[in-house]
Amino acid sequence: MAASPFSIESDSAALAALPQHFQTACAVFWVSPSAVAAAAPYLDFSDGRKAQITVGQGSRQALQAYCPHPVLSPDSGNDSEAVLRMAVWNTLPRGADILIVRGHGGREFLADALRQHGFAVHAAEVYFRRPQSIDWQAVAAARPDAAWIASAEAVRGLFAQAGPAFTQMLQSLLYFTNHQRVADALYAAGAKRVAVVGKLAADLLQRYTEQSR
Secondary structure (H helix, E strand, C coil): CCCCCEEEEECHHHHHHHHHHHHHCCEEEECCHHHHHHHHHHCCCCCCCCEEEECCHHHHHHHHCCCCCCCECCCCCCCHHHHHCCHHHHHCCCCCEEEEEEECCCCCHHHHHHHHCCCEEEEEEEEEEEECCCCHHHHHHHCCCEEECCCHHHHHHHHHHHHHHHHHHHHHCEEEECCHHHHHHHHHCCCCEEEECCCCCHHHHHHHHHHCC
């Protein structure tokens, strides 16, 4: 089952302005599948003249559904630091316009680093994260053994909502995530079992579950 402490709400004003920014960009970086879902349906990818770059394989696969041209993502790693190490930045002219498609309040690491490399960087913040209540009775009824969680923000929101009645249950779960930063947030919240993996597959889930018994 899915239990998210926030929902994604599109920013209509940002989406209306996005096509113009998209057309003038030399490269576009997509920070998440949520950014792709919010913005890609409004854009024309047909010319293939700009580099399309994603933070990881999940975002790449999501964007590839809209873009008929190759989408780039890091060979290893799935964060802004891994994106910055990509060779594509060495192929772009100094001063090139880089567009970052993200939600409101995204990390500034990549934008700041690219500016230091001489690029002109603009962000299109195309969605909001809105707090939403979790049905904790449904979570308890599902009796989960493990959970996949992909952001430190989701960790903090999840545990903040749980309260004393459900915090112990959350701390007992086996967690899978794709980044050490999320694992650190889980440990800080009191989780005892966290596995950092590239992606979650059925055989991986079974192996970890068996090892934890």
